Amino acid sequence: MATYSHGVSAPIGRRPAARSRRPFLQREGVLGWLLLSPVLLVMLVLVVWPFSTAIWMSFTDKSIGREANWVGLANFSQVLSSPRFGRAIQNSLVFTVVAIFLKFVLGMAMALVLNKAFFGRNFLRAYLLVPWVLPGFVAYMIWRWFLDPLQGVLNYALTDIGLITLPLEFLSSPASAMPSVILAHVWRSFPFFGVAFLAGLQNIPAEQYEAAAVDGANGWQKFLFITIPGLRHVILVVLMLATIWTFNAFEPVYLLTGGGPADSTLVYTVLAYEMGIVNMRLGEASAVPVMILPLLGMFIVALSGLMNRDE
Amino acid sequence: MSSFAPAVAPRPRPLRLQQRLAFAPAALVVAALTLFVSLPLYSMVATAFKTDKEIYDDFSYIPRQPTLIQFERVIVGDRFFVNIQNSVIVATTTTVVSVTMSVLAAFAVVRLRFYGRVWIARLILFKYLLPTTLIYIPLFLVVNGLGLANTLQSLIFTYLSFSIPFATWLLMGYFRGIPAELEEQAMIDGCSRIGAMLRVLLPIAAPGVVAAAIFTFTGAWNEFLLALVFINRPALQTVPVKLSSMIVGDQYVWGSIMAGAILASLPVVVLYFLAQRFVVSGLAAGAVKG
Numbered sequence: 001m002a003t004y005s006h007g008v009s010a011p012i013g014r015r016p017a018a019r020s021r022r023p024f025l026q027r028e029g030v031l032g033w034l035l036l037s038p039v040l041l042v043m044l045v046l047v048v049w050p051f052s053t054a055i056w057m058s059f060t061d062k063s064i065g066r067e068a069n070w071v072g073l074a075n076f077s078q079v080l081s082s083p084r085f086g087r088a089i090q091n092s093l094v095f096t097v098v099a100i101f102l103k104f105v106l107g108m109a110m111a112l113v114l115n116k117a118f119f120g121r122n123f124l125r126a127y128l129l130v131p132w133v134l135p136g137f138v139a140y141m142i143w144r145w146f147l148d149p150l151q152g153v154l155n156y157a158l159t160d161i162g163l164i165t166l167p168l169e170f171l172s173s174p175a176s177a178m179p180s181v182i183l184a185h186v187w188r189s190f191p192f193f194g195v196a197f198l199a200g201l202q203n204i205p206a207e208q209y210e211a212a213a214v215d216g217a218n219g220w221q222k223f224l225f226i227t228i229p230g231l232r233h234v235i236l237v238v239l240m241l242a243t244i245w246t247f248n249a250f251e252p253v254y255l256l257t258g259g260g261p262a263d264s265t266l267v268y269t270v271l272a273y274e275m276g277i278v279n280m281r282l283g284e285a286s287a288v289p290v291m292i293l294p295l296l297g298m299f300i301v302a303l304s305g306l307m308n309r310d311e
Numbered sequence: 312m313s314s315f316a317p318a319v320a321p322r323p324r325p326l327r328l329q330q331r332l333a334f335a336p337a338a339l340v341v342a343a344l345t346l347f348v349s350l351p352l353y354s355m356v357a358t359a360f361k362t363d364k365e366i367y368d369d370f371s372y373i374p375r376q377p378t379l380i381q382f383e384r385v386i387v388g389d390r391f392f393v394n395i396q397n398s399v400i401v402a403t404t405t406t407v408v409s410v411t412m413s414v415l416a417a418f419a420v421v422r423l424r425f426y427g428r429v430w431i432a433r434l435i436l437f438k439y440l441l442p443t444t445l446i447y448i449p450l451f452l453v454v455n456g457l458g459l460a461n462t463l464q465s466l467i468f469t470y471l472s473f474s475i476p477f478a479t480w481l482l483m484g485y486f487r488g489i490p491a492e493l494e495e496q497a498m499i500d501g502c503s504r505i506g507a508m509l510r511v512l513l514p515i516a517a518p519g520v521v522a523a524a525i526f527t528f529t530g531a532w533n534e535f536l537l538a539l540v541f542i543n544r545p546a547l548q549t550v551p552v553k554l555s556s557m558i559v560g561d562q563y564v565w566g567s568i569m570a571g572a573i574l575a576s577l578p579v580v581v582l583y584f585l586a587q588r589f590v591v592s593g594l595a596a597g598a599v600k601g
Binding site: 028029031032033035036038039040042043045046047049050051053054057106109110112113116118124126127128129130131133134135136137138139141142143144145146148151152153154156157187241244245248249250251255269272273276277282285286289292293296300301303304307308 | 337340341344345347348350351352353354355357358366367370372412413415416418419420423424425426427428431432433434435436437438440441442444445446448449450451452453468469471472475476479504529532533535536540550551554555558565568569572575576579580583584587
């Protein structure tokens, strides 16, 4: 078999048999690296180069159109001592934690109800996915208009129901801006939690619920002792994925408030954009990801271990 | 043949007892979620079909005289088709290039045994998880260094940095689910290694390739940050940046923005619903399961 199989089913770590007898281009190592070379080249130019540049630049005073001078740790101390950076990290954390909590609750509710059979379920499953299918920028433009204090539908509706008498300045008052941005972001991304959990639910054998019913378990107990353990892996992966995405989100804040009013929604991604692109201080702006990366990197390594589990 | 593709989840078996007990709260949840999802969407659609007078002076929930004037304004006045064309060029090229490269790379990592493949697989997953917000400033310098500033090529080129890791990761999941014996059979019958991949593996993995293509196209179509940073000539802007740049102060542009938003959403929404089956199984194979 080995002579014909070209090692297709060889276990990991085993050297391909009869290596030297094969034509050069059909050796697995040569062919493998040959097929990988376009991707490796792209990764080198688009990942390794930029990262080394970023790390180098964070120690310089590089700005657009100017030569870079070595400034040591000045950028880091500058960024760390800036009150706006502290504010931005705090906002990023609040945004991430609250949004993920809400996405989890709504996504779980969506998955649980869609897991039941009822008339119109297939349509609803597709329809509830629409906010997530829409381009992100479209979702946030919709919300910016929907929440408009003067002509937004929400203010008209709340007034007509009689809940408010004066229009609410959702995005332009410091107290309500962050909750509004979070709400828009949750609207856009909870369906991802919903479909992921739904897929997980459908892998839990119905027999487990039947057995629990025979033993007299109520709905809440079934949820706690069958559903949650059955979804453990999906929940963990989805939460970690979403934490990375949410913490690094740029569009919701940039498109809804631009970080204002009075920095009440300023997240770290928007601050880095301001420093690097708007104020053209690339050195200082590069210090931000260089500080974030080690923490995020550990998170990503942990997550990739989880996602590789069934390899 | 389709039995080798990652299985689409089976229909759930209804749980009669629980279903009856939980019917009322479930109906309430369905209603609340539907309302939450619908209101902003409705606001977009209604606004896009109103006249400026109905949008700004004389509010009504339902457009009294539905009109296409906002679509006409965004297409003729804002030359929106130029931006749509830019987006189509960028998204299509990105998709073709990254899916081709990713098929080869995923095949190599999953099917060939050679030193370093495990590390490559890890590197690809790591890059897939790494957000673009962390690398766009140095990417900007790379683009400038290569003389690509203010070109569509700069977008196509840099979009590969996120589309290739994702597509490769997704395809690796698909290829793993297909037994290697079929290719071995083809090679016994005289196929070359690459021939077996093209004639045996790819046809079976077609749903995965379609899913990878859809996700890549959508990702490129929706991408905002790089397009915002790399392009500042209006004629070269892609759809997301063009639309967001139309918000200027308090000018009466929301009608055309909402019309533009509908036009910008149509391609990806239609793609998803045509290929929903592939997308859901692709999501299961790529994003969640591993």
